[in-house]
Amino acid sequence: MNKITPVIMAGGSGTRLWPLSRGNYPKQFLSLSGVQTMLQDTVSRLNGLKTDSVMLICNEEHRFIAAEQIRQIGAKHSGIFLEPVGRNTAPAIALAAFKAIEQGHDPLLLVLAADHVIDDVNAFQQSVSKAAELAAQNKLVTFGIVGNKPETGYGYIKRGQQFQTGFVVDSFVEKPDLATAKDYIASGDYYWNSGMFLFKASRYLTELKTFRPDIYAACDAAMKVQNNDFDFIRVDKTAFEACPDESIDYAVMEHTNDAVVVPMDAGWSDVGGFAALWEVSAKDENGNVFSGDVKAVNTKNTLVFCEDKLVATVGVEDLVIVNTKDAVLVAHKDNSQHVKEIVNQLKLEDRTEVTFHREVYRPWGKYDSIDNGERFQVKRITVKPGAKLSVQMHHHRAEHWIVVSGTAKVTNGDNDILLTENQSTYIPVGVIHALENPGKVDLELIEVQSGSYLGEDDIVRFEDRYGRVEGK
Incomplete structure (x- = not known):
């Protein structure tokens, strides 16, 4: 039987779980129901299946987060595709299929989303094994979730006659109203559409070329010009931009x-909002889901996430309360799906909270914007052992660095110096500088920026080991 290559799609806009998720840090990179993030859970539940290394598809802004999270769990990957622009799932899967065949084999592609919750890993793997037998016979398999309630937020798959361990797909059905959804569940002939698939790479491309030759041609052209940068695979931007969104x-x-549809009854959820997150999370005796420093009195069926502050609730029920370092959301659980409307308002006002957390992850570590004013900004910077920021300079700002813990190797103009705890250095405007952690533990320092312009785009790079074009 053909080997299975998992293809994990890790795109996302970060709107449905705002403010936990943001444009540059959507939900697949969050730890919502356990120790690992959703992306890490997606990779880990493949353990025990006979698969090749995963192939990951994400966008440029998320590339370092995705690579780091894969590295943290010791998993191997066969490449991280960076989509120049979002063009939906049909083109994304086509890129993976072309790449798999380019590598000299024709595997079964197991297409998964990085932001799903699956409680029963064994049931998941059993469904995959059944699907693999069908995909090896040139069937295009989709996984239908055995629904336990009438759900109006999912599309449905109607099954036809049985075919070996699955069923012929009769039709795909759009999201129904509640009455129709009740009929679907009662009939037993309908499954929730999971958005997970399994098929031969060549078979998918053949069908794509037959039914959507325009998508096939655009992806084929995009793959003809590849730029491999470390773990990242970039395709021709102009060709891919011309691809239809489908x-x-x-x-x-x-x-x-x-x-063909293979049923899956594995405690699946796409965590499409805070109400769904509450449903899939472990609850206390009062139906509450608490994460962080929470104190509660007479509180029921409430979801509370807090990052850095004590959150106290008294006499509330069915609420969603999310406290991050720069935003607080309070919503009734039954209306939490409308958080997108808040995000849309913020977009109209060009608010940074739509895209960025106060704490921002970079390939070398992270920074937390602690304070800012008209002509100053204070950041807490963490640099991983062995990591180095780019050799750079600024036209509009000076910087003062104070080491809190660890050791910093600093290039300040013509001088190279080592700084340890409580030592500092000053970087004047226009001076070329760099920061590196030569030690074995994290380097923590406070950076005070001052000047007429403090934007992240005031960086002139002379050398960078991460191949970045913009951003710090």
């Missing part, structure tokens, strides 16, 4: 005569 359901699965 889901695999619309482009292929609704048209092919070889679509």
